[in-house]
Amino acid sequence: MAIERFHIHVSSEILDDLQYRLHHVRWPDQLENSSWERGTELSYLKSLVSYWRDHYDWRAQESVLNRFSQFRCNIDGIDVHFVHERGKGPNPLPLILTHGWPDSYLRYQKIIPLLTDPASYGGNPEDSFDVIVPSLPGFGFSGRPNLPGINNFRVSEMWATLMTKELGYEKFAAAGGDMGSGVTRYLAANHPDLLFGIHLTDIGIIRDLMKAKLSEEELRYQKSASEWIAQEGGYMSIQSTRPQTLAYGLSDSPAGLAGWMIEKFRAWSDCNGNLPQRFSEDELITHIMIYWVTNTIGSSAHMYYENSHSLPPMGYIEVPTGIALFAADVLLPPKEWAMRNLNVTRWTSLPRGGHFAALEEPELLAQDMRAFYKPFRAENKN
Template sequence: MAIQPFQINIPDEVLDDMRQRIANTRWPDEIPNTDWDYGSNMAYVRELADYWLNEFDWRKQEAMLNGFSQFRADVEGMGIHYIHERGKGPNPIPLVITHGWPSTFFEMYKIIPLLSDPASHGGNAEDAFDVIAPSMPSYGFSDRTTERGWSVSRVGDMWVSLMDVLGYDKFGAHGGDWGAGVTARLGYAHPDRMIGVHVTAVSATPHLDDDSPPLTDAEKEFHRARAQWREDEGAYGHIQGTKPQTLSYGLMDSPCRTGGMDSREVPRMVGLQRRCGERLYEGRAADEHHHLLGDADDKFVGANILRVAAAPLNMKKGEKITPPSAVARFPKDIGYPPREWAERVFNLQQWTEMPDGGHFAAMEKPEALVEDLRSFFRPLR
C-alpha cells in the first residue's frame, strides 16, 4: 500500500472563482428582529461573506497546513489523507484523532503540536504522542465514497487498516462529534488494538431492558434535553440522513471540483458556509459577547457534502466498550450526558467536568483537552 507525501496547492483560478461567487451572492429576505430563530442570521452571514471576500487569506492558511507532515495512503482501495506528526519524546505512543462534522482534519490543527511536541509547549516530553489525524472518506483531501453503506463504524474499521499501513500494532484514539463515534467503534470492535479511548461525546447507546439499572434522574433529564434539541435544532440531520441527494443540489456549487486532487474541497460560496457555519455557531460555548468571527480558526469554515452516515453504535445485552476509556465533558456541548450514562457504555477510567467549552473542543479549548488526554494516557504508557 503506497504512501505518498502530500501538500495542498489550490490553483489561483479556484480562489478567484470563490471570490466571484461570494460577490455575486443573491441574498434572501429576512423577517425583521428574528435573530437566529429561523436559522442563520442575515447580518451575521453578510459579515462572514464580507470577511471571505475582502479579508480571508487562503494562502496563509494553506502555508500553515503545509507546515504539518501530510500524506495520502491507499487504505482498502481508497486514498486517505492524513497528518502524521512523530512525537518528540523518549517513548511516544500512537494516537489517532478523528474530526467530526461539519469539519475536516483542520479541526485538530491546534492540538497536534501540543500532543506531538509537549516539551515545546510547556509540557513534559514523556507525554509525547505520534499523532495521526486522518480525513474521513469524503472529507478534506481523502477520496469520496462511491457506494452505499458508509458509516462511522466502517470508518473506525478503516482506521485499523490505516494504522496497519503505518506499522502500529496498538494505539490510542480520540474524537468528538462523529469522531467520537469512530473512536467508540474502535474500542468496541477492536479492543485488542486499543491502548485506550478518549472522547468528548458519548455516542454509543447501552442496551436497556428490565434487568438494567433504572435510569437516574440525571439520565432522564439528558434524554429529555436531547429530544428537545432534536426537535429545535435537528432538521439538518433528518434531511441529511434521509434525502442527502436533494440537499446536494443546493450545496454542490460550493466545494470546487475541478478534477485535480489538489484542487478539491475549498469552500466557495455562501450556501455551504451557512450550512456548516450554523452548526459551528450553534455548537460553540458562546456567551452573549462571543462572536464566531472572533477566532481565526473559525474564519476557515470548510467541510464536504455529507456522504458518511452517523449510524449509532448500539450495545447488545452484556456488552461494553472494554478498553480503558475517558470522557471529557464540556458544559456547552450539544448533548450533555451524565457520568452514569457513560459508565453503561465504557470501561470508564477518567471522567472530567470541564469548567467551560463547547462542542468543538479541539478548536475552542485545545490546552484543556490536551492536558486531559495526557493525564488519561500517562498511566497506560
C-alpha cells in the same frame, strides 16, 4: 497505493470561480425583529462573506496548513489523507484523532503541537505522542466514496488498517469527538487488542435508554435530548434522509455553505452567541474552505445517511475509556449510562468549552489526555 507525501495546493481556477460566486450572491430576506432563532442571521453572514471576498487569504492559510506533515494512502479503494506528526520525547505514544462534522481534520490543528511537543508548552517530554489525524472518507482531502456503506464502523476498520498495516504501530491510542467519537468507540469494540485506551469528548446522542427504571439524571437527559432533536436536529434529519438533495445547493453556493455550517459553530461552541469570542473569521472560513475547495459537503452529508441506515450494533466497550466533558457542549451524557456501556476509568467535567473542544480549549483537552494516557506508557513498545 503506498503512502505518499501530500501537499495542499488548490488551483487558481477554483479560487477564481469562488471569487466570482462571492461577488454574485443572491441574498434572501430576513423577517424584521428576527435574529438567529430561524437560522443563520443575515447581517452576520453578509459581513462574513464580505470578509471572505475582500480580505481572506487562502494562500496564506494553505501555507500554514502545509506546515503539518501530511500524507495519503489508499485503504479499501479510498484515498485517505492524514497528518502524521512525530512526538518529541523518549517514547511517544501513537494516537489517532478523529474529527466530526461540520469541522474537519482542522479540529485538531491547535492541539497537535501540545501533544507532540509538550516540553515546549511547559509539559513533560515523556508525555509526548505521535499524532495521526486522518480526514474521514468523503471529507476534505480524503477521497469521496462512490459506493454506499461507508459509516462509522467501516471507518474504524480503515483506521485499524492505517495504524497497523500502513504505519506499523502494534498498539495505539485513539480519541475523538462528534462522529469521531463513534468511530473511536467502534475501534474499541471490535479491536480491543490494538488499543491502550480511548479518550472521548462526547458519546453521541443516546437513543437507547430502554431500562424500566431510569435514574433522575437519565430522565433529565431523555427529556433534553428529545427537545434538542426537535429544536436543533433539522440538519441531522435532512442529512440522514436526503443528503443528495441538500448537496446541490451547498455545492453550488459558498454563501449557502457558510450559512449551513456557521450556525453549528455558533450553537455548539462556548461562545454565548458571539462567534468572535471563540473563533476568528479566518478560522471559520478556513473550515468552510476545506469543504468548498474539495467539493465534499455532499459526500460528508452522506455519512449521516450511512450512520442512520447501516450501522451494526455496538456492545460493551472493555477498553479503558477516558471521558472529558466540556461545560457548554450539547447533550452532556448521563454518567450512569456511560458506566454501564463503557469501561470508564477517568471522568472529567471541565468548566468551559463546547463541542469543538480541541479548537476552543486545546490546553484543557491536552492536559486531560496526557493524564489519562500516562498509566499506559509503560506498555508502549512501538
